[in-house]
Amino acid sequence: xxxxxxxxxxxxxxxxxxxxxxxxxxxxxxxxxxxxxxxxxxxxxxxxxxxxxxxxxxxxxxxxxxxxxxxxxxxxxxxxxxxxxxxxxxxxxxxxxxxxxxxxxxxxxxxxxxxxxxxxxxxxxxxxxxxxxxxxxxxxxxxxxxxxxxxxxxxxxxxxxxxxxxxxxxxxxxxxxxxxxxxxxxxxxxxxxxxxxxxxxxxxxxxxxxxxxxxxxxxxxxxxxxxxxxxxxxxxxxxxxxxxxxxxxxxxxxx
Amino acid sequence: xxxxxxxxxxxxxxxxxxxxxxxxxxxxxxxxxxxxxxxxxxxxxxxxxxxxxxxxxxxxxxxxxxxxxxxxxxxxxxxxxxxxxxxxxxxxxxxxxxxxxxxxxxxxxxxxxxxxxxxxxxxxxxxxxxxxxxxxxxxxxxxxxxxxxxxxxxxxxxxxxxxxxxxxxxxxxxxxxxxxxxxxxxxxxxxxxxxxxxxxxxxxxxxxxxxxxxxxxxxxxxxxxxxxxxxxxxxxxxxxxxxxxxxxxxxxxxxxxxxxxxxxxxxxxxxxxxxxxxxxxxxxxxxxxxxxxxxxxxxxxxxxxxxxxxxxxxxx
Numbered sequence: 012x013x014x015x016x017x018x019x020x021x022x023x024x025x026x027x028x029x030x031x032x033x034x035x036x037x038x039x040x041x042x043x044x045x046x047x048x049x050x051x052x053x054x055x056x057x058x059x060x061x062x063x064x065x066x067x068x069x070x071x072x073x074x075x076x077x078x079x080x081x082x083x084x085x086x087x088x089x090x091x092x093x094x095x096x097x098x099x100x101x102x103x104x105x106x107x108x109x110x111x112x113x114x115x116x117x118x119x120x121x122x123x124x125x126x127x128x129x130x131x132x133x134x135x136x137x138x139x140x141x142x143x144x145x146x147x148x149x150x151x152x153x154x155x156x157x158x159x160x161x162x163x164x165x166x167x168x169x170x171x172x173x174x175x176x177x178x179x180x181x182x183x184x185x186x187x188x189x190x191x192x193x194x195x196x197x198x199x200x201x202x203x204x205x206x207x208x209x210x211x212x213x214x215x216x217x218x219x220x221x222x223x224x225x226x227x228x229x230x231x232x233x234x235x236x237x238x239x240x241x242x243x244x245x246x247x248x249x250x251x252x253x254x255x256x257x258x259x260x261x262x263x264x265x266x
Numbered sequence: 267x268x269x270x271x272x273x274x275x276x277x278x279x280x281x282x283x284x285x286x287x288x289x290x291x292x293x294x295x296x297x298x299x300x301x302x303x304x305x306x307x308x309x310x311x312x313x314x315x316x317x318x319x320x321x322x323x324x325x326x327x328x329x330x331x332x333x334x335x336x337x338x339x340x341x342x343x344x345x346x347x348x349x350x351x352x353x354x355x356x357x358x359x360x361x362x363x364x365x366x367x368x369x370x371x372x373x374x375x376x377x378x379x380x381x382x383x384x385x386x387x388x389x390x391x392x393x394x395x396x397x398x399x400x401x402x403x404x405x406x407x408x409x410x411x412x413x414x415x416x417x418x419x420x421x422x423x424x425x426x427x428x429x430x431x432x433x434x435x436x437x438x439x440x441x442x443x444x445x446x447x448x449x450x451x452x453x454x455x456x457x458x459x460x461x462x463x464x465x466x467x468x469x470x471x472x473x474x475x476x477x478x479x480x481x482x483x484x485x486x487x488x489x490x491x492x493x494x495x496x497x498x499x500x501x502x503x504x505x506x507x508x509x510x511x512x513x514x515x516x517x518x519x520x521x522x523x524x525x526x527x528x529x530x531x532x533x534x535x536x537x538x539x540x541x542x543x544x545x546x547x548x549x550x551x552x553x554x555x556x557x558x559x560x561x562x563x564x565x566x567x568x569x570x571x572x573x574x575x576x577x578x579x580x581x582x
Binding site for chain 1: 371
């Protein structure tokens with residue numbers, strides 16, 4: 012009988028439950044497949060471009076590899092962000108979050124489990140998309156004699172792109188935690204990651220100061236190249252502000 | 267479970283103490299207190315907007331009370347080690363992700379509490395959703411969602427159940443099924459709180475009734491006590507001299523109402539007193555019966571002045 016059973020809610024059990032939730036939704040698989048297939052398509056096109064002698068003129072092997080990997084991550088990040096938003100937003104849309112909170116009333120622990128899941132899934136999807144993208148483009152790069160990049164360097168570049176995807180996924184999750192809505196979460200997260208850089212670049216001209224470093228995408232890229240750079244507090248602020256605001260709302264408001 | 271009856275050795279006692287909830291200037295729940303004992307079906311009844319759902323949501327930590335608390339075996343809900351094993355709640359049958367199958371809905375809840383997956387399958391069969399288990403919830407009717415919500419509430423074999431209008435959307439067979447289910451769950455030693463705004467739903471099921479009106483507890487008593495205290499017994503009498511009898515009864519402090527068919531509804535004296543008065547006045551009675559008071563009457567008497575006014579009206 013249940014009264015004699017000693018089972019405790021734990022982060023690992025909640026993570027496992029959240030994983031089951033995620034993989035039992037069709038929308039999750041659509042995002043996951045898109046996150047892997049789109050970068051492969053992009054890498055294929057980029058690889059084909061490298062067969063053009065005019066295109067590769069002056070391009071080093073390292074530049075070519077870096078370009079393939081970053082374009083794979085850039086194409087993958089949109090689907091990964093959408094997935095990160097859906098992990099939470101889809102539960103708020105229909106009120107299913109209330110079932111979750113009845114089962115697990117410690118809300119911050121639930122959010123920690125979801126954030127861990129987002130990070131884990133983003134890592135796997137980014138690794139697959141960047142890795143497969145590289146594998147797709149490699150024959151074309153070899154054909155163009157853009158080879159000879161040390162394996163360790165390639166791994167480092169891949170790791171940086173994976174890290175970038177994980178950061179944007181966590182950012183999208185934090186934004187959704189703050190707004191508690193799928194459409195707003197996707198709109199704000201994509202806007203901040205993809206558009207803000209462009210807007211700040213335009214404003215640079217007016218203020219005569221490098222504002223683009225304040226954009227999340229720019230700061231995240233810099234941090235992954237140099238973790239202790241001045242971009243670190245910028246990235247932390249982008250992650251912490253929506254996460255803290257969302258967490259305060261979460262524990263103070265009715266579900 | 268219904269298919270595998272057992273009597274629980276330990277049941278949960280739920281104590282609701284002075285729970286209060288305010289939305290701006292409106293006090294939705296006002297110092298509500300009651301206690302749920304094992305083995306008892308408690309009906310939680312009141313008009314729409316009385317505060318039943320809000321109270322139940324506060325009991326499981328979904329809504330934050332302005333003051334007061336709810337303790338399950340002495341602990342707040344959020345401090346329970348495994349909430350689903352202590353309290354099973356069905357608060358909103360629509361709050362289920364429409365894109366997930368019924369089976370997967372139960373499986374993720376089971377996994378969070380270390381409950382075996384086969385338990386989900388057993389419960390789906392028990393609530394009559396075995397054939398629809400792998401269909402997405404978006405294809406379920408409201409009645410099917412209620413059944414799935416009940417299965418979720420029973421997943422942890424909990425000592426207490428909080429069910430907010432579980433018969434909503436169910437067909438007559440489903441309503442009969444849920445009544446017997448509630449009785450059998452209480453017989454197993456569980457504390458059951460089931461809400462409704464329809465007394466008819468609870469009259470045949472509940473042992474005890476907690477009546478809520480405008481956010482306050484108007485009555486918390488057994489069904490028998492509630493009837494005795496609040497229902498007005500009437501005497502229906504028929505005569506060929508209704509005007510004389512009505513005047514006579516009024517002279518003896520009775521309240522009398524004339525029905526369209528000519529019979530008199532008398533409140534005050536019992537049927538024997540009416541007969542004696544008529545006999546002494548030489549009035550012949552063709553009919554003189556006591557009309558048994560109903561729980562519905564008792565409920566209406568209690569809540570008559572405590573329904574929140576809702577926007578709306580009669581069609582013109």
